[in-house]
Amino acid sequence: DAGVIQSPRHEVTEMGQEVTLRCKPISGHDYLFWYRQTMMRGLELLIYFNNNVPIDDSGMPEDRFSAKMPNASFSTLKIQPSEPRDSAVYFCASSPDNHYGYTFGSGTRLTVV
Amino acid sequence: DQQVKQNSPSLSVQEGRISILNCDYTNSMFDYFLWYKKYPAEGPTFLISISSIKDKNEDGRFTVFLNKSAKHLSLHIVPSQPGDSAVYFCAATSGTYKYIFGTGTRLKVLA
Numbered sequence: 001d002a003g004v005i006q007s008p009r010h011e012v013t014e015m016g017q018e019v020t021l022r023c024k025p026i027s028g029h030d031y032l033f034w035y036r037q038t039m040m041r042g043l044e045l046l047i048y049f050n051n052n053v054p055i056d057d058s059g060m061p062e063d064r065f066s067a068k069m070p071n072a073s074f075s076t077l078k079i080q081p082s083e084p085r086d087s088a089v090y091f092c093a094s095s096p097d098n099h100y101g102y103t104f105g106s107g108t109r110l111t112v113v
Numbered sequence: 114d115q116q117v118k119q120n121s122p123s124l125s126v127q128e129g130r131i132s133i134l135n136c137d138y139t140n141s142m143f144d145y146f147l148w149y150k151k152y153p154a155e156g157p158t159f160l161i162s163i164s165s166i167k168d169k170n171e172d173g174r175f176t177v178f179l180n181k182s183a184k185h186l187s188l189h190i191v192p193s194q195p196g197d198s199a200v201y202f203c204a205a206t207s208g209t210y211k212y213i214f215g216t217g218t219r220l221k222v223l224a
Contacts, residue, residue, distance in 0.1 A: 004156070031210050042119075042216035043157070043202060056211055091156055095210060101147055102212070104156030 004105035006092050012111045018080040021108045024073055025094030033093040033102060034067055034077050043091070049075065082112045116140045117205050119215035127223050132190040134218050136203035139184065143205040147212065148177060148188050151200045160201075161188070193222045 005024040013019050025032045033048040047057040052069045060067070064083070069075040079086055089109050093102035118137045126132045136146075144165040149157035163170040163177045163186070170177050176189045190197055200219050204212040 033210075035214075040216070041115075043204075043214035045211060045213070048210060050210075093156070101149070101159030101162060104149075104158070106154065106156050 004092055004094050004103055006090075006105035006108050008108060009106065010109045010111075012113065013082055015083055015112055016081045017112075018078065019082045019086075019110060019112075021077040021090050021092075021110070023075045023077070023092030023105060025075070025092070026103055027073065028096060029094035029103075030097045031095040031102075032069060032075050033095070034075070035091040035093065035104075037089040037091060037107070046077070079110075082110075084112045087111050115216070116143075117203060117213050117215040119201075119203060119218050121218050122216070123219040123221070125221045125223060126193045128195055129192045132188075132193045132197065132220055132222065134188040134190075134201050134203075134220065136186045136188075136215055137184060138186075138205050140205070140207065140213075141184070142207040143213075144208055145206050146177070146179060146186050147204045147206075148175075149202045149204065149214075150197075151202065151217070157202055190220075193220075195222050195224050198222045 007022045034046040035043045037043050046059045047067045049069045067077045089107045091107045093104040095102045147162040148160040150160045151157040161172050161175050163179050179186045198221050200217045202214050202217045204214045206212050
């Protein structure tokens with residue numbers, strides 16, 4: 001298996017633009033997570049899905065952020081409009097139905113200028 | 114409010130010596146704890162975990178200790194190797210798949 005695939009690896013955009021981050025989880029994993037990494041707050045959970053259904057989105061910072069999982073093999077995290085404070089590394093992770101830890105993707109480094 | 118805290122942003126250790134990384138938590142409902150390692154430009158990878166019913170879990174050079182009364186866990190790496198240089202995150206959960214991560218500790222093992 002190729003692991004969790006995220007695209008793009010890097011994204012630079014101007015303030016006010018829409019940004020879409022993409023994730024392909026490991027086949028057969030029931031859970032999908034979106035995290036954001038910053039120096040100040042470390043890894044923050046934004047939202048997670050179980051069997052394509054959002055379970056907890058309490059970490060989504062504000063209405064500018066939205067996430068979807070239209071099927072078991074694809075998820076998106078959208079920021080509209082983007083702001084400089086959204087600059088961070090965004091990770092997607094997936095997990096089977098056990099507690100042996102998530103598998104993270106390599107992340108998308110977002111820079112909003 | 115940080116429920117999981119790693120108060121040391123960085124740590125340097127000589128090769129062959131012990132590395133001790135610390136983590137404190139505030140939520141007494143947490144019952145499962147994990148450590149992840151992260152290299153630059155890569156995602157975090159799972160390293161070792163411990164359930165609250167144990168106070169120690171060992172896997173090769175890595176041992177995690179849990180002190181529930183102090184709400185403290187630590188990761189010991191013995192002996193430390195240059196390849197262990199990375200950022201280490203601790204995480205905690207209370208019976209769900211929602212892991213709360215700390216801010217990380219950057220370990221540098223000096224050859």
